[in-house]
Amino acid sequence: MSADAYALPLPRPGPDDAAFWAGCRRHELLIQRCDGCTALRWWNAPMCGRCNALEATPVRASGRGTIFSYTTTHRAFSPAWQGKVPYTVVVVELEEGPRMTSMLVEAPAALRIGQHVEVVFEDVTGEVTLPKFRVI
Amino acid sequence: MSLKDTAIIAHAELKVMERSDRDVWQLGAEVLEQLLDRSGLEKREIDGLAMATSSTGAGNMFWPQATADMLGLELDYCDEVMMGGCSPVACVARAAAAINAGLCTTVLILYADTGVAEPNAHDRSYRREWTEPYGLMGPPGGFGLLTRSYEQRYGLDYALLGKLAVTQRNHALLNDMACEKLRKPITVADYLGSRMIAEPIRLLDCVMRADGAAGLILTSRKRAKEKGIARYVVPTGYAERVNYRAGEAFADPLESGHVVAGPRALKQAGIAIGDIASFHPYDDFLIAMVLQMEALGFCRPGEGMAYVRDTNFAYDGDLPLNTGGGQISAGQAACSSENLVEAVEQLMGEAGARQVRDTRNALVTGIGWINYGRNWGASAALVLEPGA
Numbered sequence: 433m434s435a436d437a438y439a440l441p442l443p444r445p446g447p448d449d450a451a452f453w454a455g456c457r458r459h460e461l462l463i464q465r466c467d468g469c470t471a472l473r474w475w476n477a478p479m480c481g482r483c484n485a486l487e488a489t490p491v492r493a494s495g496r497g498t499i500f501s502y503t504t505t506h507r508a509f510s511p512a513w514q515g516k517v518p519y520t521v522v523v524v525e526l527e528e529g530p531r532m533t534s535m536l537v538e539a540p541a542a543l544r545i546g547q548h549v550e551v552v553f554e555d556v557t558g559e560v561t562l563p564k565f566r567v568i
Numbered sequence: 569m570s571l572k573d574t575a576i577i578a579h580a581e582l583k584v585m586e587r588s589d590r591d592v593w594q595l596g597a598e599v600l601e602q603l604l605d606r607s608g609l610e611k612r613e614i615d616g617l618a619m620a621t622s623s624t625g626a627g628n629m630f631w632p633q634a635t636a637d638m639l640g641l642e643l644d645y646c647d648e649v650m651m652g653g654c655s656p657v658a659c660v661a662r663a664a665a666a667i668n669a670g671l672c673t674t675v676l677i678l679y680a681d682t683g684v685a686e687p688n689a690h691d692r693s694y695r696r697e698w699t700e701p702y703g704l705m706g707p708p709g710g711f712g713l714l715t716r717s718y719e720q721r722y723g724l725d726y727a728l729l730g731k732l733a734v735t736q737r738n739h740a741l742l743n744d745m746a747c748e749k750l751r752k753p754i755t756v757a758d759y760l761g762s763r764m765i766a767e768p769i770r771l772l773d774c775v776m777r778a779d780g781a782a783g784l785i786l787t788s789r790k791r792a793k794e795k796g797i798a799r800y801v802v803p804t805g806y807a808e809r810v811n812y813r814a815g816e817a818f819a820d821p822l823e824s825g826h827v828v829a830g831p832r833a834l835k836q837a838g839i840a841i842g843d844i845a846s847f848h849p850y851d852d853f854l855i856a857m858v859l860q861m862e863a864l865g866f867c868r869p870g871e872g873m874a875y876v877r878d879t880n881f882a883y884d885g886d887l888p889l890n891t892g893g894g895q896i897s898a899g900q901a902a903c904s905s906e907n908l909v910e911a912v913e914q915l916m917g918e919a920g921a922r923q924v925r926d927t928r929n930a931l932v933t934g935i936g937w938i939n940y941g942r943n944w945g946a947s948a949a950l951v952l953e954p955g956a
Contacts, residue, residue: 441700449697473817475698475940481815501720501821503712504767509705518767521704523713523941530817531941535702545720562701 438557439512449476451490456561459553462490463530474530495551496568497526502536502543524549524565537564569668571661571836575792575800575955578607579912581782584747584899588682588779592624593638595781596680600639603676607785608795614785616645616675618663620655620903623683626690635678645672653850654808654934656905657950661806663786673791679905680781694940708774710938711853712766717821718855719768722870726768728877729854730759732889733772733896735881736851740893742883742922743910747778747899773854773896780901782909789955801915804929805837805951811939812947825947826863826933837929837951841865845926846888846914847881848907850935851896856944857889860933864949883922888914891922908932908950915954929953 445453455462464473468485479486500523508514520539525531536543537552549565556562580602582595604611617636625631625648632648645666649655656679663675683689695706704710718724737754740746754772762771792800809825834841841864849860858872866887867875881889892898892910902909911930913919929951936946 440703441696443697443701445697471817475694481817501713501716503704503709503716503769504764505703505705505709505712506764506767507708509703509708513703513705516703519703521699521702521709521713521766533699533702533704533941535704545716564702 440516440556441512442557442560448478452476453560455490455492456553456563459561461493461495461551461563463493463526463528464488465491472528472530474532494527497524497549499523499543499545499547499549500525500531501545504539522549522565535564537566540567543567571664571668571806572802572804573789574664574667574786575789575802576660576784576786576912577792577797577800578603578785579783579909579916580606581745581902581906581909582780583745584778584780584901584906586747586749586778586899587684589685592622592680592682592686592781593635595682596635596678597639599678599680599781599783600676603783603785607797609674609785611640612642614641614674614676615643616663616666616672617641617643618647618649618659618666618675618677620659620679620905621650621652622681622903623689624681624686625688627688635680641676643672645675651808651810651934651946651948652936653852653904654936654946654948655903656908657806657932657934657948658808660784660786660803660908660950661808664803667786667788674785674787677784677786678781679783679903681901681903682779684777684779698940707852707938708766708769711773711855712769714821714859714943715768715855718859721822723873725873725877726760727756728873729773729858730756731876732854732857732881733759736890736894736897739883739891739922740897743892743898746893746897747776747901750776750893750897750899769853775852775895775900778899778901780899782902782905784909784912792955799916800955801912801952802955803950804953805833805835806949807832807836808934808946808948810936810946812943819942821942822859822869824859824863824943826860826949829947829949830864833949833951837953839929839951843929844887844931845928846891846911846924846930848890848911848930848932850904850907850933851890851894852900852935854896856935864931864933883924888924891919891924904934911952915952927954
């Protein structure tokens, strides 16, 4: 898909998450590990909620996890999503612990909480790659 | 001086509109005029202004000052409370604190918003980076995720959510101020058959955003008595909790700060949850009311469905619930203040065809925004009692 054709919302990487999105472009799922207490956290934030350290290191996650919750969107919330519905938004509990919101690349007929999923990287523009998931 | 030393001496609300054809300040002026008529106050006696989060005012750094200027108010205290759906009750608490601290004596609490006709807000939060690229667009999606989690853990009977929808709709039918578009009877079958928005969230689970305005006058009880005001409503307990379990990466999304704010507010009021005579919870989605019933202690976690099944929530039932129709059946307007203003009206004994019998107290709650992957970001609870 060319950059011009992609009309859906895109992230605007900032100082806290530039490394994450750069990792996605390399098809690596990175999560922040606190340099102070080694706690993993999601999403990318400027301070550890546990020990208050400001420094963190992105570490590579396996990309596997389970469905923590999901919702199937039937109504397009903005014109850009017209023609895309229905689609399924998921909260994935990664093997490493953090829970991240994403979407399924395709939803099987019978979906349930606890199903195993793995990351799929979609290069949606020349600059942005989105980590989505598929049921395995 | 404490919260209980203040008194709501007047309330006013305009009819909820699908889209306002009047300017937000015109609505504010109409509310102020009604409040002056009802309280008997002169405008110069109002020396404080507290306003709630407004979609129309959101772009203006000087919103309450500009509003005061438009309304011709000269003030000793001027404030804006930006806690989303917690703002209405939070305004009462902050206005009371300002009075008790000696900053001012009499506060206009103004809830005016024309967010449908003139939305000026923009969101700077996790959404742009972490949810919108995946199509999770705001509250219906967030509550879809919450509902699935609840269903998986405890089981969910959607017909019982429908019971809540029907009860509130019946109340809206009795409320002339509710949005006219919504004042049509519905059945549980209508609820179950309404189209999916963010499955399992249906259309009739959701609020419809609307335009409107409402307001209160808060002063000290001492001043209310000096003015010879016979009937007023006293805020007897208030608490809020923002970012419950902040910093915990793996918090339970079914737990909210109401587990903290509810008991604190009740303790301050000196009553137990079982003493609550009418319940006016923030309702953006039906499931939010069930979660609050559990968090506040009307029933235990996971027992919400049984509690809804066994309780009559009609205005003349066991526990009157959002007797004006709630936001879901009256329209989400006036900065989400409708449930609060309805509770005041009930305790004043002015609710007409939907008047509750037991006016010893009322419990009003707030929910402010939705944080990432958890529950709502702010939880508030306010206990009101009639004064004498």
